[in-house]
Amino acid sequence: MCIDADSALQRDSLREIVAPVIEDDSVVAVGGLIRPANGIALKDGRIQTYSLPRKLIPAMQVLEYDRSFLSARILLDQFNGNLIISGAFGLFRKDIVIAIGGYDPTTVGEDMELVTRLHVFCRGNEIPYRIRYAPDAICWSQAPETFGGLIRQRRRWHTGLFECMIKHARLFANFRYGTVAMLSYTYFLIYELLSPIIDLFGLLTVLIAFLFNFINVPFMIVFFMIYACFGAVMSLTAFFSRVQTRDLRLTVPDDFRAILLSLFEVSIMRFILAVVRMLALIGYRKHKNVWEKAERTKLNAS
Template sequence: MIISGAFGLFEKKTVIAVGGYDNSTMGEDMELVVRLHEFSRMNRKPYKIHFAQDAICWSQTPEKLSELCKQRKRWQRGLFQCMWGHRKMLANPRYGAVGLLSYLYFLLYELLSPFIELLGVLTMVLSVVMDMLNVKFMLVFLACYALYGILLTLTAYFSRIYTIDQRLSFRELILAIIACFFETTFLRFSLAFVRATAFVGYKKNKLNWGKLERK
């Protein structure tokens, strides 16, 4: 349902046929892809939207945590705008797997997931305060969760390093492990909070892109 705006290639005549990019949303890349799905399904037009897994792309990214938070807040608002604008696709068999599976995945795992995560953390804290939780078991479970997440990330990272035949220094190896630990134990929950609070002041800032420093 989304091809990143920086890396998307589209058939021009089809994009023109659906009206091009929508400047009333902050997630115009996803909105265009979803609209292409909708247009093609409704008009029974054969089409394909592919992800090129071997493509090598370069883009500018935020290097500061504050800038990353601003980016993710904007993404969350754009996701909401897109899903609300195309809500008729949800569980609608006319849209095939996009409506029955993909839309539901983005609704639960992308749009609502930060609220589910923070609710889980709040439940855990309250359970400790009310003495309803085995703290020792909880800490062991959290450690297993963190190690499992780190293992998954490192597996994906090193698989990619291996496939492009790149060599890492010992320092780079240690930095990668530290970064994975930081991502699993701190960054993920921080971004969940940012995404959950993205709608504070939404009415005023729903189309305010703001300045974002990238390098």
């Protein structure tokens, strides 16, 4: 089992992450749910107090994490298609990991690269296997508190994704590797790796259309508001479902903050981070062997 030094497990997390292994002998790896620990207090693995972080950057990440872990990973888990187990909390079958050579020290996205290599190895050698996601195995991890720290983290993530996509390019449109190649690899290639290009190209197209009077401005504004509301509803659904299923309590001000932050995250912060990820692609050679650290605050756990 791997866990980051700046993380803490919930009291029942070990039981939850090992459950898929007990249920199915073919399971070779299980990933847990990562949630930002900013704004919480843990004692003996139990949450004592829970609130949205006071600072904008970590509070926005709370919504972002809940949306990503409660949507894409659950969907990919249905057809054994998860390509990433977060380095913050994961369980692996040791003999298989040793057989494929363990973590690759030449990449900054070693967690995703290892899981992708597990898929390639098991499918290439026709070994029955499953890589699972355990949404109730919760690991509380520190999220960057500053904008600079967030930029360095996301640049490293995108550089690691780029490295993984290049290293395992054999998966692209390769029917031999089944749904992992046809669905998972394609999803991460287009929706994750190339999404900043698509996002920024879309903004540029809208700007040019506006300058040449090719666009209906009232319709554009309404369309963007619908898009922002839809994205906010997805974030809030994931966030509040996590709050309710874990019997956590939020104050009324935190409820309103979550609503406002969800709109900010999907309409503004997303495009700021798209620029960061675009620059990560452009500066790939400069950052490919650099582990960019983000400042951390002390975890409130005992």
